[in-house]
Amino acid sequence: MAEQTVEVAVSTVIFGIQEHEGAAKLHLPLVRRVREPHLGSWALPGGPLRPEESLREAARRNLADTTGLDAAHLEQLYTFGAVDRGGPQRVVSIVYWALVRTEVAATTREDPHVAWFPAEELPPLAFDHEEIVGWAVKRLKNKLDYTHLSHALLPEEFTLGQLREVHEAILGRRLDPANFRRRTEASGTVRPTGAHQAGVRHRPPALYRSTAREELLT
């Protein structure tokens, strides 16, 4: 049997929170493919691993090239290497997932080949990228319960209402505001800054900061 080569690629599933139809929703940026296979299809940001960069550096490059943003969280998800993943060349893809902050996610530079989509309304994706996004969403949901990852999707200062909206956007369901407030305050993961949200006249909500911010830095 002739020896075939196996190529190594790094792809990154990038999550940010954006408004969609009046509500905060989990979004991710996709890249339109400009060559075969799957020419014209949407795909996860990624590409061949360069010989001089680590896996993590390649994931950071995906993120910077696609969004111009730094990650508030960056983590290896899984390596996908089935023999036939939908292209003529066998590619093993090491997949990372990243969280970026809301307030900067909206300022992504203009690029006709990049667009943000709600995670629940993705277009058909190239290769096995739909399966990969499914894994990443599942991992994010699972980690929500036992980490402070949701803070990485918010500005430095936020209201408990904003934090709840992030949880609702990831879980895809409404949470009881009073219960959420009680649980969050009891968790010790946030502390009030003493300031209140600007631009709200009647009972402006208190602003909080994450006490877990350091752990999130990557």
Added chain:
Amino acid sequence: MAEQTVEVAVSTVIFGIQEHEGAAKLHLPLVRRVREPHLGSWALPGGPLRPEESLREAARRNLADTTGLDAAHLEQLYTFGAVDRGGPQRVVSIVYWALVRTEVAATTREDPHVAWFPAEELPPLAFDHEEIVGWAVKRLKNKLDYTHLSHALLPEEFTLGQLREVHEAILGRRLDPANFRRRTEASGTVRPTGAHQAGVRHRPPALYRSTAREELLT
């Protein structure tokens, strides 16, 4: 810059329980390298990914070639791809970890290049394999609490004392027998078979089976 190639390898950290100095201890098999680099050093079972096999199939092949055993549990651990991992050729290693059953682990066929070592007394390892084993041990310890993975290291029927010894071997500390028995019985993850351990004359301990066995099959 000239394009260098990146090779893809799959390695597997295999865990089994064996007696060592009179106590059940976590062990793993290592393979003595028969070529450069690191000729003569001990290393994790592994090798280049073959073009026609999936990542998981490669991990199963590592396991079969090294131990002649099937995995009771097999799971992807992490992908290691630093630029310099200690060899002249850049290799990205997708690492799996496996659990094999005690009663068969001891029957491993004779091979002068394979030996089982206690996880706490490993010889110096080739490449970054010491770091990789450290990750695998940590993952196993973490999963012990919220899964029934320990059952995969035992025969089909076992005493609660044997189960406790497996937990002690992984955690590296003694557990209170009465507390362990109470917690395990309350967890609903084991059920008595009605039989007792053979060969014990005075109060032979009851035998149990895992009720979670199906989840472990891979």
